[in-house]
Amino acid sequence: xxxxxxxxxxxxxxxxxxxxxxxxxxxxxxxxxxxxxxxxxxxxxxxxxxxxxxxxxxxxxxxxxxxxxxxxxxxxxxxxxxxxxxxxxxxxxxxxxxxxxxxxxxxxxxxxx
Numbered sequence: 001x002x003x004x005x006x007x008x009x010x011x012x013x014x015x016x017x018x019x020x021x022x023x024x025x026x027x028x029x030x031x032x033x034x035x036x037x038x039x040x041x042x043x044x045x046x047x048x049x050x051x052x053x054x055x056x057x058x059x060x061x062x063x064x065x066x067x068x069x070x071x072x073x074x075x076x077x078x079x080x081x082x083x084x085x086x087x088x089x090x091x092x093x094x095x096x097x098x099x100x101x102x103x104x105x106x107x108x109x110x111x112x113x
Contacts, residue, residue, distance in 0.1 A: 001066060005075040008053070008068050026053050045092065050099050056088040065091040074098050 006012050008022055028037030028044050037044040045052045054067030058080075065087035068075035076094050078087040 001077045001079070005066060005068060005077055009070060009073055009075055011073075047096070049103075050096065052092060052095050054088065054091060056091075058083060058085075058087070060084075063087040067091045067095055069095055069099055072099050072102055074102070 003012070007015055007018060010019060012019075025040040026042045026044065027039050029040065030038045032038065035046045037046075039053075041055060043054050043056075045054070049071075050069055051071065052067050052069050054065065057064045060083045061081065062083055063078070063080040063085035065076070065078040067088075074095055076091045078091050080087055
């Protein structure tokens with residue numbers, strides 16, 4: 001999953017054909033509302049300057065999530081051994097928090113957390 005996530009963040013050298021195919025699959029096809037679009041199995045969420053592309057899944061005994069903010073080069077993979085857990089909510093909260101932390105300027109002389 002980490003390699004797949006890296007490919008979605010354009011972090012793998014010389015993988016342009018697969019990156020182009022993934023970008024095509026992630027383009028919005030159906031608009032649910034102005035902030036939420038569906039691609040080919042991918043969800044695209046927009047909140048201000050942050051665009052999250054994600055996918056959830058799972059079975060009765062597992063919950064999964066992969067999400068990334070390509071522009072900020074942030075990504076999260078969640079694999080849970082419990083079914084019917086809201087991995088999507090948790091993954092999006094993590095991405096929002098990381099993006100917000102990246103956007104905050106460091107105070108001179110302060111140490112980062």
